[in-house]
Amino acid sequence: MDLSTLAPFLVNVVVGGLVLGFVYAIIALGYTMVYGVLQLINFAHSEVFVTGAIVGYEVFRVLEPSPMNGYLKLIIALIAAMIVSGGLNVLIERLAYRPLRNAPKLVPLITAIGVSLILQDLLKIIEGLQGRFDLTYTLPQGFSNKFCATGSSCAAFGDTLRRIGVDLQVKDIILVVVALLSLAVLNYLVNHTRLGRAIRAVAQDRVTAGLMGIDSNRMISATFLIGGALGGVSGVLFGMKFGTVNAYSGFDPGIIAFTAAVLGGIGSIPGAVLGGLLLGVIQNLIGVTNVLGSITGIANLAAIDASYQRIGAFIVLVLILIFKPTGLLGKSNTEKV
Amino acid sequence: MTAAPTQARRRQDMTLPLLLLAAVTSLVLIISQHGDVLARLGGLGTFLGNPLVRAVVLSLFLANLLFAYRWRTQPWAKVLVGAACLLLVLPWAGRDNTSLFDTAIQIGIFAALALGLNIVVGLAGLLDLGYVAFFAVGAYMWGIFGSGQIATILKYYGEHAGATNAGTLVIGLLLTVITAASMLFIRRAGKGRAPSRASSISFGLASFGLVAGLTLTGRALLVLNAAKAQGLATGLDAGFFWLFLALSIFAAAVMGVLIGLPVLRLKGDYLAIITLGLGEVIRVLANNLTLYTNGSQGTPPIKSASVPWLDALAGRLGFSPDQYPLFFLYFLVLIIISLIILVNIRLDRSRIGRAWIAIRDDEVAAQAMGIPLMRTKLIAFATGASFAGIMGMIFAAKQAATITPESFVLNQSIGVLSMVILGGMGSIPGVILGAAVVTLLNLSILPSLGEATANMNIPQQVNPAQLQRLVFGVILVVAMLFRPEGLLPNQRQAMQLHEGEDDNAPAVDSIEADSGQDAHAEMASPGLAGREDDERTGGVK
DSSP: OOHHHHHHHHHHHHHHHHHHHHHHHHHHHHHHHHHHHHOOOOTTHHHHHHHHHHHHHHHHHHHTTSOOOHHHHHHHHHHHHHHHHHHHHHHHIIIIIGGGTTSOTHHHHHHHHHHHHHHHHHHHHHHHTTTOSSEEOOOOTTTTSBTTOTTSTTHHHHHHHHHTTOOOBHHHHHHHHHHHHHHHHHHHHHHHSHHHHHHHHHHHOHHHHHHTTOOHHHHHHHHHHHHHHHHHHHHHHHHHHHSEEOTTTTHHHHHHHHHHHHHHOTTOHHHHHHHHHHHHHHHHHHHTHHHHHHHHTOHHHHTOOGGGHHHHHHHHHHHHHHHSTTOSSOOOOOOOO | OOOOOOHHHHHSOOHHHHHHHHHHHHHHHHHHHOHHHHHHHTHHHHHHHSHHHHHHHHHHHHHHHHHHHHSOOOHHHHHHHHHIIIIIIHHHHHHHOHHHHHHHHHHHHHHHHHHHHIIIIIITOOOOSOTHHHHHHHHHHHHHHTSTHHHHHHHHHHHTOTTOSHHHHHHHHHHHHHHHHHHHHHHHHTTTSOOOHHHHHHHHHHHHHHHHHHHHHHHHHHHHTGGGGGGGTTOSOTTHHHHHHHHHHHHHHHHHHHHHHHHTTSOHHHHHHHHHHHHHHHHHHHHHOHHHHOGGGOOSOOOOOOOHHHHHHHHHTTOOGGGHHHHHHHHHHHHHHHHHHHHHHHHHTSHHHHHHHHHHHOHHHHHHTTOOHHHHHHHHHHHHHHHHHHHHHHHHHHHOSOOOGGGGSHHHHHHHHHHHHHHOTTOHHHHHHHHHHHHHIIIIIHHHHHHHTTTSOOOGGGOGGGOHHHHHHHHHHHHHHHOTTOSSOOHHHHHHHOTTOSOOSOOOOHHHHHHOOSHHHHHHOSSSGGGHHHHOOSOOO
16 A cells, blocks of 8 residues: 555544544543542542443433434533532542541552442443443434535535545544533633632642641542543543443543553643543554554564554553653652652 | 450450360351251251352351461460361361362462562552562463463474574574673673663663573574474473472562563552553453463463372372362462461561561652662562462462463452452551452352342342442442551551550541651551652642
C-alpha cells in the first residue's frame, strides 16, 4: 500500500483514538480529582462510571418510544447519570472513606476495592432482576449515522473530511462536544469559583485549609460529587461509543483511565486530559499494528494484535515514568525534611 | 473474627479449654468429612454433610491454631495442638475428602505470598500491585519444563533453526560475559560518585547487549537440544523438581531486581500503578506467547515430584495413589512455609529489616542515616519475589492438569494485598491469619454458601453463589471500618505506641495523622501514611 492510502488510514486511526481518548480523559478526571484532595486511588470510580452508563441505558430505553428530540433524550440521560453517579460517589465517601480519614493510607485503598466489588454485584443484581446482563444501548435516531453523510446539508464538508481519512459518526461528534463542555465547566468550577478555590486549598493542605475556615469534609464531599458526576457523563459517553455495557465492564476502562491520570501526573487536571487522549491514540494504533505490519510488510509488526492494546498503555507509562517520575504534567517536588 | 482478648482473659491459663476445643473440632472435622459415618448419623449427619457447615467446621478447626498462638497456655499444649492439627488431623480428614488438602495447600501458598508482599508493602512501604507476576514466573517455569510444553518448544526451534549453530552459542556466551563484566565495571568505577550521563548511557547499552547475549544463548541452547524433543514428550524428569524449586526462587528474585531497577525510583501511587502495569504485561505475555505457554488454553499436564518413602507411608495410611502428589505437596508446603516464617522473623529483627522500616517511615531520614535506598528497596523486592516464585512452582505442581494465565490476573494481586492489610500490615501472624481468612472465604465458605442454597428457591440473580464479590467486598469494608489496623496488628508497633495502655487499637489524633509530622502519627502508621508529606504532588490545579 502506498502513502496516499496509508495516510488517510492513519489519520482515521488517530482521530478515532482521540475520540476514545476523550472518554478516558473524563473518567481519568474522576480519579485525579479524588486523588488530588485525598491522595487515594478511588478504585470504586470504575463502578461509579458503570453506574452512569447503566443509568444512561435505562433513560434511553425508557424514552425510546417517545417522539422526543434525540438530543433532549441525551441531555436527560446525562443529567440523570450525573445525579445518580455523583450521589453514589458522595455516599461511598461518607460510608467507606470518611471514617478512615486518619487511618494508614492503604486502609481506604482496601475499602475502595471492597466497595468496587460490592457495587459490581449490586449492579448485576439490579439489572439481573429484570433479566438483563449485557445492556445494549438504544441510541436515538440518527446518532449512528455518518457525520455529514452524503445527502445532508453539509455533505461537501463531510466528503472533504472523509477524503483525508476522518470518518466519524454523529455520536462521535456529540461525544467530543459533551466532553469538551464538561471540561470547560470543570475548569470554570475549579479555577474561577469560591468552591473551586476551597477545594484547591483542601487539596494543598487540609489542616491549614481548616484553620482558614474551610470545612474540609464538605469540600471533599463536593469533590466526590464533581468527580462522580464526571463519572456519570463518561459512563453515558462510553455506552454510546461502545454500544454495550454490563456490571463488570468498568474494570478495563477504569484501569486505563487511571493509567492516563498517572501518565499525565496524578492530581493534575490538564494532565489527566492529556494522558487520556494519548492513551486513546496509542491504544488505537496498537489495535491496527497488524494491519500496518501487513501493509508495510514487517512481519514482527503483523504479529502484534489487539490483545496487546492494554499493555501498550502500560509500556508507554513505564517509559514515561522512568524519565519523568511524576508524569507528564505533574509537578516535580523536592523532598522536605 | 476474634475480638482482642482483654487483659483479664489473657492472664487466665487456657490450657484445658484449648485442648478440649481442639479435640472437639478435630473430631467434628473428621466426622464431617467421612461419608460412611455421616450416613449412620441420620439427621445430624445430613446437617454435618451440608457444604456450608463443613466449611464452617473447617474454619473452626483451623481457628485452633490461632487460639494456640494467642491464648495463654502451657507451651507444651501449644505445640501439641499445632502439631496434632497440622500433622495428624488434617491429613486424616483429607484422606476422605481430597479437596481439604487442596484448600490447605492453597492457604499455605497464599500465606507465603502474603508474607512476601508483607515485606514489600508492610515493612518497606512499597505499594506493589503486580506482585502476582513473580508467582506467575515461578509457576510458568515449572509449568513449561515440567510438562510437554518444553517438547513443543524444542520441536519448534528444531524446525526453525535458521542460522543458529554451535557458533551462535559461543557468540552468545561471549556477549553475555563481556556485557555483564562491563556493567559490573561501570558500577564499580562509578561507586561513591553520582552517575554521570556517559556512565548511565554506557550502562544502558551494555544491558541491551546483555539481553541480546542471553537471547542468543537461550536460542542456541534450544536449537542445539531440539533433537531431545522426542524424549521430553511429558516434560523433564520429575527429579528436576528439586532443582527447579531452587531455580524458581532465584529466577523470581532476579525478576524482582529487573523490575525493581527501573521502577523503584518512583514513589507511592506511581509505583503502585507501574507495578500493576508490569503485572498485567506479564499476564498478557503469558496469554499471547502461545509457543511457550500455550496461551489461554493452558499448559499440558504438569508433573510433581514424589518421595518414595512418603508415598509408601501414604499408602500404608490408606491414601489412594492419586492422592499421593497432594499428600506430598501438603507436607512440602508445611516445610516451606515454616522456613519462610523463620526467614521472616529473622529478617524482622535484622539490620536489613530495620532498614526497611526506616525507609517506610521516612525515606529522607533513612538516607541521612546511611541506608542505601535503592539497594535496600531492591532487596525487599527480590525477597518478596522469591517467596512468590517458589510458591508459584508449587502451585503449578498442585494444579497438575494445567495452568492458565487466568490464575495470574490483577485480582489475585489485589487479593494478596487485602490479605496483608486485613491481617495487619507488618505483623507476621496477622498476615498469615489474613491469608487463611481470605482463602477460606474465597475457596470454601463463599462457594459452599452457594452450594448450600442451591436447592432453595432463590432467583438466579440473587443466588449467593453468584454474589461472591458482594460478600467479599462487604467483609473487606466492614473489617477495615471496624479494625483498620488489621486483625492481629504488629505487636512491636502497638507496644511502642501504647506503653501502659490497655487498648491495642492505635488511637491517633486527627491533626497528628494529617500533618504527618508528629512522631506518634508516623509510628501509628504501619503503612504509607508517613509518606504523605512528599506525596502532595500538585493537588488539583
